[in-house]
Amino acid sequence: MLKGKKIVLGITGSIAAYKGCLIIRGLIKQGAEVQTVITPAGKEFITPITLSALTHKPVISEFFSQRDGTWHSHVDLGLWADAMLIAPCTASTIGKMANGIADNMLITTYLSMKAPVFVAPAMDLDMYAHPSTQQNLDKLRSYGNIIIEPQSGFLASGLEGKGRMEEPETIVKTLDGFFYEKKDELKGKKIMITAGPTYEKIDPVRFIGNYSSGKMGFAIAEECAKRGADVTLISGPVGITCNDKIRRINVECCQEMYNAATSEFSRCDAAVLCAAVADFKPENVSDKKIKRGGDDLVIRLSPTHDIAAELGKRKNDKQVLIGFALETDNEDANAKSKLAKKHFDFIVLNSTRNKGTTFRTDDNQIKIISETSVKEYEKKNKRDVACDIIDEMSALLH
Numbered sequence: 231m232l233k234g235k236k237i238v239l240g241i242t243g244s245i246a247a248y249k250g251c252l253i254i255r256g257l258i259k260q261g262a263e264v265q266t267v268i269t270p271a272g273k274e275f276i277t278p279i280t281l282s283a284l285t286h287k288p289v290i291s292e293f294f295s296q297r298d299g300t301w302h303s304h305v306d307l308g309l310w311a312d313a314m315l316i317a318p319c320t321a322s323t324i325g326k327m328a329n330g331i332a333d334n335m336l337i338t339t340y341l342s343m344k345a346p347v348f349v350a351p352a353m354d355l356d357m358y359a360h361p362s363t364q365q366n367l368d369k370l371r372s373y374g375n376i377i378i379e380p381q382s383g384f385l386a387s388g389l390e391g392k393g394r395m396e397e398p399e400t401i402v403k404t405l406d407g408f409f410y411e412k413k414d415e416l417k418g419k420k421i422m423i424t425a426g427p428t429y430e431k432i433d434p435v436r437f438i439g440n441y442s443s444g445k446m447g448f449a450i451a452e453e454c455a456k457r458g459a460d461v462t463l464i465s466g467p468v469g470i471t472c473n474d475k476i477r478r479i480n481v482e483c484c485q486e487m488y489n490a491a492t493s494e495f496s497r498c499d500a501a502v503l504c505a506a507v508a509d510f511k512p513e514n515v516s517d518k519k520i521k522r523g524g525d526d527l528v529i530r531l532s533p534t535h536d537i538a539a540e541l542g543k544r545k546n547d548k549q550v551l552i553g554f555a556l557e558t559d560n561e562d563a564n565a566k567s568k569l570a571k572k573h574f575d576f577i578v579l580n581s582t583r584n585k586g587t588t589f590r591t592d593d594n595q596i597k598i599i600s601e602t603s604v605k606e607y608e609k610k611n612k613r614d615v616a617c618d619i620i621d622e623m624s625a626l627l628h
Contacts, residue, residue: 232257237263237311240268240316254266267307315348315349317395378400380394400611419499426447445592452616460477463477506556550623553569576599577600
């Protein structure tokens with residue numbers, strides 16, 4: 231929780247600088263005390279007067295506050311803060327942070343910071359994708375900085391949605407989660423999560439798949455890691471990065487996911503099966519690209535492994551198994567049937583009828599169904615939905 235926490239907010243010269251006001255409001259609403267440090271370029275986008283009015287503190291920009299020698303101590307700020315957040319953070323500032331170029335008050339404060347540092351990049355996609363920017367971000371990660379950026383969908387580049395600054399609400403929630411009172415709730419527990427789609431090959435360039443982005447499964451993995459669990463994430467082909475503390479196994483097809491899941495499950499206290507696994511695969515896979523021929527092409531399909539059913543058979547009395555059901559009709563009945571057949575402890579139901587809550591979206595709206603209860607939840611960001619799901623799972627593990 232952020233109540234009573236001291237946060238240094240660094241603002242740089244980005245068009246997204248105005249969102250600093252929303253971040254300040256969100257932090258203060260959660261009970262935090264905020265001290266703003268702004269670069270000279272940042273003041274071209276938002277005035278210190280505006281920021282000071284929100285924080286009730288003078289904004290720090292220059293090394294010296296007056297011409298009589300009074301100066302701002304970046305060392306004192308580094309000792310004062312419980313966390314530093316730089317949002318928005320431009321490519322220029324990221325480069326300076328990565329390479330120790332201390333030419334303004336914000337960078338000297340960063341270099342003196344004893345507390346965790348959070349960075350929310352903000353730039354256009356070409357600047358973000360440039361190798362120098364990626365190298366600098368990797369350096370920041372290696373220094374222990376926490377990079378906050380939008381989750382991406384699946385593209386060849388893996389960069390969809392990247393570059394733009396994450397929304398202020400999510401940034402505040404990320405900091406709130408860092409100080410979360412349940413941080414060690416799952417310490418010592420081994421959790422396995424499956425996420426994303428599977429791709430079943432037709433030929434070397436085509437496949438049968440689905441629209442799953444993996445966002446829900448990755449949010450669940452992050453939440454488990456945040457609560458101290460030892461997390462193994464088995465992911466289909468998506469372009470999302472995850473916390474370095476999460477052990478990630480990348481797979482492509484159902485067979486690979488089945489092999490990984492059945493191998494890992496016996497060592498787990500709980501498993502969350504969030505992946506959208508293809509139910510069918512082509513009986514025959516061509517080793518060459520299939521050329522356009524006659525008027526039609528018939529592809530005969532055969533069923534894939536039912537991973538959930540297999541793990542349901544293998545689970546012991548001490549293990550918790552959680553499934554997902556994405557339905558288009560008869561939602562509750564179909565979910566309850568799946569709950570019983572797969573031996574789930576509970577099942578998470580969502581529906582394509584709820585617009586903007588399933589594939590490739592940042593939000594979800596769910597029901598959690600067990601043998602004895604049905605809990606309905608409002609539409610939320612998938613990170614918040616992950617909290618609801620893991621709250622239910624944690625209750626079963628304790």
